[in-house]
Every structure is written in C-alpha cells, then in structure tokens.
Amino acid sequence: xxKCIICKKIKNDEEFNKEHIIPESIGGFLTIDNVCKVCxxxxxxxxxxxxxxxxxxxxxxxxxxxxxxxxxxKILFEKLISNKDSKIKLIAKRGENGEFKKWDxxxxxxxxxxxxxxxxxxxxxxxxxxxxxxxxxxxFKDKYGKILTEEEKNEIIYxxxxxxxxxxxxxxxxxxIDFEKLAREFVKIAYETAHYILGENYxxxxxxxxxxxxxxxxxxxxxxxxxxxxxxxxxYPKLKENFNKINNFSEKNLIHLIQIHESNNKIYLAIxxxxxxxxxxxxxxxxxxxNFNEPLYFIAFYYENHEKTFDEMGVLNLVKKxxx
Numbered sequence: 001x002x003k004c005i006i007c008k009k010i011k012n013d014e015e016f017n018k019e020h021i022i023p024e025s026i027g028g029f030l031t032i033d034n035v036c037k038v039c040x041x042x043x044x045x046x047x048x049x050x051x052x053x054x055x056x057x058x059x060x061x062x063x064x065x066x067x068x069x070x071x072x073x074k075i076l077f078e079k080l081i082s083n084k085d086s087k088i089k090l091i092a093k094r095g096e097n098g099e100f101k102k103w104d105x106x107x108x109x110x111x112x113x114x115x116x117x118x119x120x121x122x123x124x125x126x127x128x129x130x131x132x133x134x135x136x137x138x139x140f141k142d143k144y145g146k147i148l149t150e151e152e153k154n155e156i157i158y159x160x161x162x163x164x165x166x167x168x169x170x171x172x173x174x175x176x177i178d179f180e181k182l183a184r185e186f187v188k189i190a191y192e193t194a195h196y197i198l199g200e201n202y203x204x205x206x207x208x209x210x211x212x213x214x215x216x217x218x219x220x221x222x223x224x225x226x227x228x229x230x231x232x233x234x235x236y237p238k239l240k241e242n243f244n245k246i247n248n249f250s251e252k253n254l255i256h257l258i259q260i261h262e263s264n265n266k267i268y269l270a271i272x273x274x275x276x277x278x279x280x281x282x283x284x285x286x287x288x289x290x291n292f293n294e295p296l297y298f299i300a301f302y303y304e305n306h307e308k309t310f311d312e313m314g315v316l317n318l319v320k321k322x323x324x
Contacts, residue, residue, distance in 0.1 A: 003203065005032075005195050006039035006212065021192045023048040023185075026057060026273070027066045027255045027301055029308040032196055046216065047188050050181040060274040064255050066303050085110075088122050107135035109143060121156075129160055186279045187214055190269045193258055193299070194283040198267075198290045207284045242298070243275050252302035252309065260297040262287050 003010050019035035022028025025048070035043070051057050080103070082088035087108040095101045105124035121139075123132045136156060140146045148156075191211040195202050202208050239259065247254040259270040267287045270280040284290070294314045301310045 002034055004036040004039055005034050005192070005203070006043070006215070007036060008203075009036070011036050019043065019192065021189055021196065022256055022258075022273070022301065023052055025052045025066075026061055027064065027303045027308070029301060029310050030196070030299065032192055034195065035192075042216075043188060047181075047184050050178070051185050054178065054181070060276065064253065064274070064303060066255070067306055085122070107132055107139065109136065109139040123160075125164070125166060129157060132160065133157060182277060183279070184215065186271055186281060187211055189258070189271055190281040190283055191215065193260070193269055194267075197260060197297070198284070198292060201290060202284070205284050205286065205289075207282060207286075211281075211283070239270050239272050239278050239280070240275060243272050246298065246300050247275075250300075250302065252304040252307070254300055255303050256301040258299040258301075260292075260294070260299075262292065262295060267292065 001010055001012060002016065004016070015036050015038075016033055017035075017037050017040055018031040018033055019040050020028045021030045021032060023044075052061075079092070080090040087110055089106045089108075090103040091106055093101050093104045104127075105122070107121065107123040107127075110120045110122075111118070121136060123135070133153060133156060137148050137153070140148055191208065194205075194208060194211070198205075239257075242259060243254065243257045246257065255274060257272040257275075259272070261268055261270070265285065265287045266282055267284045267290075268280055269283050270278070272278045296314065298313050299310060300313070302308075
C-alpha cells in the first residue's frame with residue numbers, strides 16, 4: 001500500500017505504475033513510482049500530451065533525434081497536405097529500422113465536376129510508371145468499380161510520359177507554442193521532482209499542496225503565480241550558462257536540465273528544456289524541514305545514439321568535472 005502524490009489516496013501497489021517526471025516522448029528518463037495509474041493517465045492526457053503535440057516542441061524532438069519507446073525516429077510531420085489541393089499529400093517513408101528516408105507523394109484521382117468522363121490524376125513523379133499505373137487501377141476500381149482495359153492503361157501511360165505537368169505544391173505550417181500549457185508542464189515537473197528529492201515529508205508541505213492543486217485548476221492566474229514565483233531569483237541567462245557548462249564537458253547530448261538550489265530557507269527548482277524553454281519555481285518555503293544539504297544540485301538528461309541516461313550531481317561534482 002502507498003499514497004498517490006496526485007490524488008492523495010492510499011492504494012494497492014499494483015494500482016501504481018512509473019510516471020516520467022519529464023515526459024518520455026521529449027527525452028525524460030527519470031521516473032517515480034508513487035503516482036497511481038488513474039492519475040498517471042490524467043497527467044498524460046491533460047498536461048504532457050498538450051505540449052508534446054506542439055509544433056515547436058516536435059521540432060526540438062526531431063532536432064535532437066529523440067526516438068519513441070521503440071526508438072523509432074520521430075518525424076515532424078508524418079503527412080503533409082497541399083494547401084491548393086487537399087487530395088495531394090506527402091507521406092513520410094521509413095526504412096527497415098524506422099529511420100526517415102524520403103517524402104512520397106500519394107496518387108490521387110479527381111473527377112471533373114462539369115464532365116464525369118474526365119479525370120485529373122496526381123502522382124509522385126519520382127515513382128516508377130508501373131507502380132503509378134497499379135495505383136491508378138486500384139483508385140478506379142475502389143472509386144468507380146471500374147476495371148481498366150489494356151487500351152485505357154496504355155493511354156494513361158502515354159499521358160504520364162508525354163502530357164504530365166509539375167504543378168507547384170505549397171505546404172505552409174505556422175509554428176507557435178502555447179505558454180499556458182507549457183507553464184502547467186513546468187508546475188508538474190517541479191511538483192514531482194520535489195517529491196523525488198525531498199521524500200514523503202513533502203506530502204504536508206504548504207507550497208506542495210498549492211502546486212498540486214494548481215495542476216488541474218483551469219484558473220490561469222494560479223498557474224501564472226507559481227511559474228513566476230521563483231523568477232526573481234533565477235535569471236534565464238544564468239540557467240542557460242549552467243546548461244552550457246554541463247554540455248561542454250559531457251560526451252553526450254544534453255537535452256534537459258533541472259537545477260535545485262536553496263536560498264533563505266527556500267528551495268527553488270529551475271527547469272531548462274532543450275536549452276530553449278526555461279522557468280524557475282519555488283517548491284518549498286521551509287527548507288529546514290528537509291534533509292537537503294546541497295546548495296546547488298543538478299539533474300541532467302542526455303540522449304545520444306538511442307541511449308537514454310540522466311546524471312545527478314552536486315555543485316562540487318560539477319566544479320570537478322568542469323575543471324578536469
């Protein structure tokens with residue numbers, strides 16, 4: 001039996017599973033085991049998935065070559081649809097090991113609204129003509145129940161070789177990030193990390209109670225309050241500097257950094273995702289109640305050649321590595 005840190009209910013051990021403090025899909029590999037399955041699922045659906053699906057976050061996932069659970073390479077778009085003709089699509093093709101190989105345009109068939117006996121066909125010009133013909137045969141059969149004659153097939157091949165054109169295709173996507181969703185993710189990371197480093201005593205922490213309640217509260221001002229509370233102490237440039245220091249002496253690719261530090265009986269947790277998205281949150285105002293004696297502590301997340309690792313280090317370890 002143990003107590004869930006989200007719903008605060010005591011449940012049997014089999015009702016719990018591993019919860020990733022930073023979502024696994026963006027390269028988080030540190031887990032805790034005191035979140036019940038019900039709450040784990042809710043965190044994933046209402047918090048984690050909302051930033052994972054963001055265009056710019058996906059861009060960072062692709063840039064850092066972070067694979068999924070099966071180490072299958074992520075692609076920014078599995079499918080692109082033309083702005084000018086929704087029937088024209090570019091589909092991502094993968095190799096045997098799941099790696100991205102190329103974009104493949106689909107073969108599509110569109111009948112004329114004025115004359116049903118005339119059709120326009122779009123196809124990938126890089127495809128072999130025989131493959132395109134087979135796809136066209138299938139399209140006619142599926143759409144009209146028509147079996148093409150040899151004469152019709154020869155006419156299509158002639159048109160492909162002699163009368164086809166290369167229309168301009170446009171695929172426009174606007175990238176933006178929803179900072180409200182990201183702020184909620186920062187609160188979740190801070191709250192779960194606090195339980196990870198401070199232990200069971202954090203259940204009764206007043207700041208911890210506020211952070212937990214804000215996780216699913218739709219009050220925007222509450223989320224804003226806790227994500228901005230620690231920013232007067234930790235400036236973005238300093239957090240970026242620490243990220244770069246650790247990355248400089250590491251042989252692996254550092255993708256995320258959590259920095260924990262104590263000041264004036266408060267413990268602050270600074271988060272740096274992809275060295276791009278940063279925030280600092282106060283996780284307790286009663287540091288003397290905990291056995292946390294590190295003035296500065298780091299949890300660094302690495303991803304390199306499908307190897308998922310994280311390191312924990314105090315400031316002395318950091319200085320030693322940096323000097324060496």
